[in-house]
Amino acid sequence: MYPHYIEESVRKVEATREARLKETLPRLSVDAKTPLLQKFHPDYVAGTMRPLAIGPNKGDSTPNEIADLLEANSRIDPDKIDLSKPDYDVDVLVIGGGGAGASAALLAHENGANVLLATKLRLGDCNTVGAQAGTQAADRPQDSPATHYLDTVGGGHFHNIPELVEALVKDAPSVIKWLESLGVNWDKNPDGSMHELSGGGASRLRLHSARDYTGLEEMRVLRDELRNRGIGYVEFSPTVELLTDDKGQVAGAVLANMETNELTIVRARAVVMATGGMGRLHIQGFPTTNHYGATADGLVLAYRAGAKLIFMDTMQYHPTGAAYPMQILGQLVTEKVRTLGAQLVNADGAQFVMPLEPRDVVAAAIIRECRERGKGIDTPTGQVGVWLDSPMIDLIRGSGTVARELPAMVRQFGRYGIDIAKEPMLIYPTLHYQNGGIKINADGATTMLGLFAAGECEGGVHGRNRLIGNSTLDIFVFGRRAGMAAAQWSKQANPGALTLNHVRQWQKNLNESGLAQKRPISPLLLPDYAKAIPDYMPSYAKESLKPSWMKLA
Amino acid sequence: MVDIYVMGKHYAVPEGLTILTALEYCGYRIIRGCGCRAGFCGACATIYNFKNDPVLRYDLACQKTVEQDMYLTQIPFFPAVKAQYDLEQIKAAGEQILALYPDIVKCFGCNTCTKTCPQELEVMWYMSDALRGDIREVALKSFDCVMCGLCAARCPQGLVPYNVAILCRRLYGRYLAPVSDHLEQRIADIESGKCNSDVEKLKKADENELRRLYSERDIEPAY
Numbered sequence A: 001m002y003p004h005y006i007e008e009s010v011r012k013v014e015a016t017r018e019a020r021l022k023e024t025l026p027r028l029s030v031d032a033k034t035p036l037l038q039k040f041h042p043d044y045v046a047g048t049m050r051p052l053a054i055g056p057n058k059g060d061s062t063p064n065e066i067a068d069l070l071e072a073n074s075r076i077d078p079d080k081i082d083l084s085k086p087d088y089d090v091d092v093l094v095i096g097g098g099g100a101g102a103s104a105a106l107l108a109h110e111n112g113a114n115v116l117l118a119t120k121l122r123l124g125d126c127n128t129v130g131a132q133a134g135t136q137a138a139d140r141p142q143d144s145p146a147t148h149y150l151d152t153v154g155g156g157h158f159h160n161i162p163e164l165v166e167a168l169v170k171d172a173p174s175v176i177k178w179l180e181s182l183g184v185n186w187d188k189n190p191d192g193s194m195h196e197l198s199g200g201g202a203s204r205l206r207l208h209s210a211r212d213y214t215g216l217e218e219m220r221v222l223r224d225e226l227r228n229r230g231i232g233y234v235e236f237s238p239t240v241e242l243l244t245d246d247k248g249q250v251a252g253a254v255l256a257n258m259e260t261n262e263l264t265i266v267r268a269r270a271v272v273m274a275t276g277g278m279g280r281l282h283i284q285g286f287p288t289t290n291h292y293g294a295t296a297d298g299l300v301l302a303y304r305a306g307a308k309l310i311f312m313d314t315m316q317y318h319p320t321g322a323a324y325p326m327q328i329l330g331q332l333v334t335e336k337v338r339t340l341g342a343q344l345v346n347a348d349g350a351q352f353v354m355p356l357e358p359r360d361v362v363a364a365a366i367i368r369e370c371r372e373r374g375k376g377i378d379t380p381t382g383q384v385g386v387w388l389d390s391p392m393i394d395l396i397r398g399s400g401t402v403a404r405e406l407p408a409m410v411r412q413f414g415r416y417g418i419d420i421a422k423e424p425m426l427i428y429p430t431l432h433y434q435n436g437g438i439k440i441n442a443d444g445a446t447t448m449l450g451l452f453a454a455g456e457c458e459g460g461v462h463g464r465n466r467l468i469g470n471s472t473l474d475i476f477v478f479g480r481r482a483g484m485a486a487a488q489w490s491k492q493a494n495p496g497a498l499t500l501n502h503v504r505q506w507q508k509n510l511n512e513s514g515l516a517q518k519r520p521i522s523p524l525l526l527p528d529y530a531k532a533i534p535d536y537m538p539s540y541a542k543e544s545l546k547p548s549w550m551k552l553a
Numbered sequence B: 001m002v003d004i005y006v007m008g009k010h011y012a013v014p015e016g017l018t019i020l021t022a023l024e025y026c027g028y029r030i031i032r033g034c035g036c037r038a039g040f041c042g043a044c045a046t047i048y049n050f051k052n053d054p055v056l057r058y059d060l061a062c063q064k065t066v067e068q069d070m071y072l073t074q075i076p077f078f079p080a081v082k083a084q085y086d087l088e089q090i091k092a093a094g095e096q097i098l099a100l101y102p103d104i105v106k107c108f109g110c111n112t113c114t115k116t117c118p119q120e121l122e123v124m125w126y127m128s129d130a131l132r133g134d135i136r137e138v139a140l141k142s143f144d145c146v147m148c149g150l151c152a153a154r155c156p157q158g159l160v161p162y163n164v165a166i167l168c169r170r171l172y173g174r175y176l177a178p179v180s181d182h183l184e185q186r187i188a189d190i191e192s193g194k195c196n197s198d199v200e201k202l203k204k205a206d207e208n209e210l211r212r213l214y215s216e217r218d219i220e221p222a223y
């Protein structure tokens, strides 16, 4: 049920549905995509990025919100911290309890390392649980790792690092099998073959899913397995700084208990960074699909210690965030809705983009439809949106498909009186994913000895734009590789005395350049929503339509 | 504005907020009890009732809209009994459930778990499937479980349905789901090096060549 004036547009969508069932818009040529992206994709908005003033990527551009944190002050005073009696002494420390961190911990443990996993919220409170659509792996006879490779680099605009893509596509089938052997329930056909779907930018049906709870299923199985194996983990204890040794190798971390402020010192022969993404920085005021702790901490920690980052000037805006109702503004409407057959439709009920183009292209087309062509639909919060015509799915694939394939979406919209099998969904792009990150090689090794990285916090695999289903693949491929490599490195590492010298040096540089006073402290750890504008309220919402309580005093 | 009571204290909050955003609007900075903010992680399980209606209700704070006269309090997630097992050493046999969770015989069918579940799953029914040793049924009925812990928090017999459920799903995925032959075949192909030369060619191709191959690639219909 939509407000009355929105219902009028719903009628138009219904009126064109039958004709649209037979209408397929062509994909855009590579040449047509470039101007569309340059004019409408948020990455290209002037003044929203700036070159970094300090650190290993000095001169490289990144969104202002990330630059502020990368150039920021440490949370700790090295002179007040006693490193002589570490609370833990382990072979491998894994930072972050999402899919990448859990995989790294399992593989490091399997390779003989004594492992500790330290995370910010609970184990499994992360972006991984939110993944709905699925995980790519080229395992059908019609498909091949090479085809997966080509789709991935095309989606990434040919900037991806070849060795990383090779690892991604060649490990993919065995990752699916590994997860199944741990007890993940994949959607399958009665004969055991995988029930696979298409995805934006993919030229084959390649998406493995578990209803629309794919990431939840993956994460809860890995978490259960960590517990079964008795691998140690600490929760609500984010890392606030890495430790190095006197030779400049990464050698552990300082954790801070967010509730009691107690510090914990961990000495580790190798560290795996797996802290996920940055959505809660709300780049350009966009709402986000990301979990509460997605604040780019891992980038900050690694950067301050001296690790190089890559592609930090490209963020992924998911084309379909909920634009209505306000309770779920910005939350993800899975790409699986388009995969199953739903088209994108404007206020007049007309299609305007082929729904399975890569994400950046679809997002840019939606923004153009609303901003330039004025064919969006306004909602009571001032958020504009276009239609995602979900009722088409049952018409194409038979009634009951929506209920079977999209239980999470049905439940989420059903709570607010919208039956997505019968009514279309209002959507607008939302901040979703960090395409770049800490630079790694195919073993997950960063540019710093002793430091490995895996998952959304690293970059290079996806070039300048990630495809659907390639991130929940990335986290297992590189989580496993980094865990294994960290365990091996820990056997040969010869760590010296623990220091925080890199933090002292960092603060000295900040002071000398005059940045210390201008920048906040970081890592951010959590966004501050108390008494502020709720996170789902985008700053670009029309002032006049904003309820008064949403205006800052 | 909507009147709500947080741990007994009155606040007026705008209409349309969720319990989670209403608490933040009131100024509570949340550390525990908030994860995905989207109904998937189960961190924000919450119990509430109304000023003039003492019956307890259950939901996910990040999804439930605040209503007039709600009495709110957050119950942080707490650990519960979990059997430790080696999946490779156990069998996908019905008795296995009872061997690892012997207490499930104590269920007396009060249905509190089902009434409590914010995902509206048939928790009591899958617990009786578990008693009968029907692993597949438990896996199917419990599939949408976010493991928020509310069923265990409310069970008068101290049972932990969500941990029984994940045991069954893992047994199902590991042992009972039919094997995917094409997956096995592809893994064998990759291990034998059969896929290497095609990938190698792409790795060596320059950008123009990749662009050409990309725009010429054939695309399998989505359905």
Ligand SMILES: Cc1cc2nc3c(=O)[nH]c(=O)nc-3n(C[C@H](O)[C@H](O)[C@H](O)COP(=O)(O)OP(=O)(O)OC[C@H]3O[C@@H](n4cnc5c(N)ncnc54)[C@H](O)[C@@H]3O)c2cc1C
Binding pocket: A095, A096, A097, A098, A099, A100, A101, A118, A119, A120, A121, A122, A123, A124, A125, A126, A127, A128, A129, A130, A131, A132, A133, A134, A135, A136, A214, A215, A237, A238, A239, A240, A274, A275, A276, A277, A289, A290, A291, A293, A294, A295, A297, A298, A332, A432, A433, A454, A455, A456, A457, A468, A469, A470, A471, A472, A473, A475, A523, A525
């Ligand atoms: C709603 C949603 C849907 C998605 N759908 C899909 C999909 O269908 N297919 C797909 O392939 N991808 C999808 N993605 C992307 C994908 O899920 C994520 O990119 C991926 O799961 C990230 O995994 P990760 O382990 O790197 O990070 P996360 O899973 O986010 O885990 C990071 C962990 O690090 C912790 N952490 C953060 N900072 C610190 C710190 N300072 N100290 C200690 N710990 C810290 C966090 O709390 C968290 O536990 C989706 C993402 C979202 C948000």
Ligand code: FES
Binding pocket: B033, B034, B035, B036, B037, B038, B039, B040, B041, B042, B043, B044, B045, B060, B061, B062, B063, B146
């Ligand atoms: S915060 Fe994850 S379910 Fe509510």
